[in-house]
Amino acid sequence: MKIKIAASILSADFSCLARELSKVERAGADLIHVDVMDGHFVPNITIGPVVVKYIRKSTKLPLDVHLMIASPEKYVGAFVNAGSDMITVHIETVTLKQLSTIGKGLKRHGVKLGISLNPGTSLAKIKKALPLVDFVLIMSVNPGFGGQAFIPSALNKIRQLRAIFKKDIAVDGGINNITGRLVKEAGANILAVGSYIFGAKNTKKAINNLR
Ligand code: DX5
Ligand code: ZN
Numbered sequence: 788m789k790i791k792i793a794a795s796i797l798s799a800d801f802s803c804l805a806r807e808l809s810k811v812e813r814a815g816a817d818l819i820h821v822d823v824m825d826g827h828f829v830p831n832i833t834i835g836p837v838v839v840k841y842i843r844k845s846t847k848l849p850l851d852v853h854l855m856i857a858s859p860e861k862y863v864g865a866f867v868n869a870g871s872d873m874i875t876v877h878i879e880t881v882t883l884k885q886l887s888t889i890g891k892g893l894k895r896h897g898v899k900l901g902i903s904l905n906p907g908t909s910l911a912k913i914k915k916a917l918p919l920v921d922f923v924l925i926m927s928v929n930p931g932f933g934g935q936a937f938i939p940s941a942l943n944k945i946r947q948l949r950a951i952f953k954k955d956i957a958v959d960g961g962i963n964n965i966t967g968r969l970v971k972e973a974g975a976n977i978l979a980v981g982s983y984i985f986g987a988k989n990t991k992k993a994i995n996n997l998r
Contacts, residue, residue, distance in 0.1 A: 949974025
């Protein structure tokens with residue numbers, strides 16, 4: 788499977804976001820990963836649809852919007868209108884019925900649906916969701932902040948999921964050149980990466996290392 792690199796702008800300089808976006812675009816990123824946090828599902832607050840709308844204007848790359856928020860069903864519409872290409876919700880925040888409704892809405896707009904699970908949530912919790920989604924996002928840190936250390940138990944989850952799931956498997960948190968290799972070997976094909984890319988002196992080299 789082709790490896791895709793999703794640059795997580797959580798570690799970007801938000802005072803010059805357009806410049807940061809074009810920097811990672813020129814360096815070869817495949818996707819822009821946008822971390823949306825509500826201070827409720829996770830202990831941090833980031834950005835909402837109004838900012839995503841301007842991110843959409845500032846890059847040609849597809850927007851991979853990671854919703855770390857309670858009641859995502861109330862907000863997916865706004866993120867679709869803002870220009871999202873992929874939207875991920877957390878299994879900890881939705882019922883299967885809500886997920887199915889969200890999926891139908893996204894399909895009408897050609898937006899892909901992903902399901903994510905926290906490090907402490909077992910793979911069994913997403914089994915029934917798998918037929919409803921286009922991809923799975925495995926969290927390899929507890930969501931909320933960039934720059935945290937990779938939690939190795941994510942590797943087993945990726946391996947077990949890859950054995951039963953043929954679509955895209957994304958992984959998010961603590962990915963660098965070393966952990967990146969491990970998650971690819973385990974079967975992940977989309978790498979969401981923040982601090983390793985935005986903290987690098989040479990952005991292109993960092994992205995090439997990941998690939
Ligand atoms: C964590 C976010 C991640 C984060 C990754 O809650 O979902 O996307 O930005 O950052 P790094 O790559 O620094 O762990
Ligand atoms: Zn994320």
